[in-house]
Amino acid sequence: MASDKKIILVTGGNTGLGLEIVKALYETDVPYEIIVGCRTLSKGEDAIATLRKAIPQSPSSLSAVQVDLSSDASLEAAVETIRARHGGRLDALVNNAGGAFDQEARAGRMSLREAWNATWDTNVSGTNVLTTLAVPLLLRSSGDGDGARIVFVTSGTANLTDTEVTAGPLARINSSPAAGWPKEVAADWRGGGMVFPAYRSAKTGLNMAMREWHRVLRNDGVKVWCVSPGFLATGLGGMGVDHLKKMGAQDPSVGGRLIRDVVQGKWDADVGRVVSSIGVRSW
Template sequence: MASNKEIVFITGGNTGLGYEVVKALYKSPRPYEIILGCRTVSKGEEAIATLQKEIPESASTLSVQQADLESDASLEQAVAAISTNHGGRLDVLINNGGASFDNDIAPHGRGCRAPRLLFVTSGTATLAETEIFDTPMGQRLNASPPAGWPKGSAGPGTMAVTGYRSAKTGLNMVMREWARILRNDGVKVWAVSPGFLATGLGGVGADRLKAAGALDPSVGGETVREVVEGKRDGEVGKVVRRDMVQPW
């Protein structure tokens, strides 16, 4: 059923940064239909219940859509369900879970007031900052480990984030390509670099990450909301951080 509210679908919306994005949008005075994409529907329902207790009044509505990013069939079903339930319309797609719907994006742009496509990237993916060594973060990420093999999985200069950094660097080009492909369709595209946040990413624990300087995940949620609500429209096609455009 078509709605006058902007329809937002976010993958991985039940936990971590995804949950904080949902929370930031849900407490906004601007009305949204927020669809939490998650692998397990019950976890999405639990997240909604928690959010509604924390924020008992909202202009927005919440729902859950099963979306397993490791299953093509699950994603196809999610696309079909959103198309059926929302009149073929999707105003904002936030690829927080790390996957793109590629060619399935286009059919959901019909009737949108200001369609937006967001990818969640990382500050570790900027090539320009791979030569920074004079900060604690630069030391952890960019220092070279001692000679010998294996390199280990802890301490400065290890290979612990090599795959992650490489994947997010590639994601930045995915964003640039979609910005190019969808430019004449009026779809605004960004990658959002939310910062070093104390989420469940990497499984090391929020307390340990905070001790290393990580910020509360709500900071990333607010940054994504700024993009959704048009405050970063002058930076379309860029990787945006909380307070700047991230260098390439």
């Protein structure tokens, strides 16, 4: 059914940063049709029930759709569901879903090749398949005359310039380990080692993919960004929320509000860039 509300799909929207993005949008006085993309529909419905209970007066609507970035059939079905439910249009796509699998290889649960392939498939390939499928809906955005929006959630660890920084918080992952093999990885990532090479590389690739989408859709009036949400205490990386907080990670709500700001137009002057809470990031 068509709606006058802006229609927003947030992938990975039932947990972690994705849930905070949905919450940040849902708690404002701006009415949205928010679609929670999730691999397991029941988890999406549980997240929606929790939000409705916590924020009973929201003017926005919530629904869930199954989105598995590793399955083209899932992505095709998700886009078709959105097309049928929402009058054939989408106003914003927040590509939040992702994954880090380096630790799976270290633990022996995946081979090195499997971990790298899964990382790129989830963070880059699947995200771009979904974006490609969603473009026809985005081009039909009402957008109040200012066009549709696409957000790719990247990582500050993917910044090429910052890989040369070996002081401050980045020293945890940028410093070089002692000579010898294998390279050990400390619990707090200090001392270098093979920490997240697949994840960092994939997010750097995602930054380039964003630049391509910005180029390709510029004349269609579609605004595209990468957002680096900061060091957040989520389940990503398998470190545990409490441990990440001890390392200085912020609450995921910080990232949720930042991405809401991008969706609501507060970063329109920096379209086509990687933006963060501290401003536009270098490459």
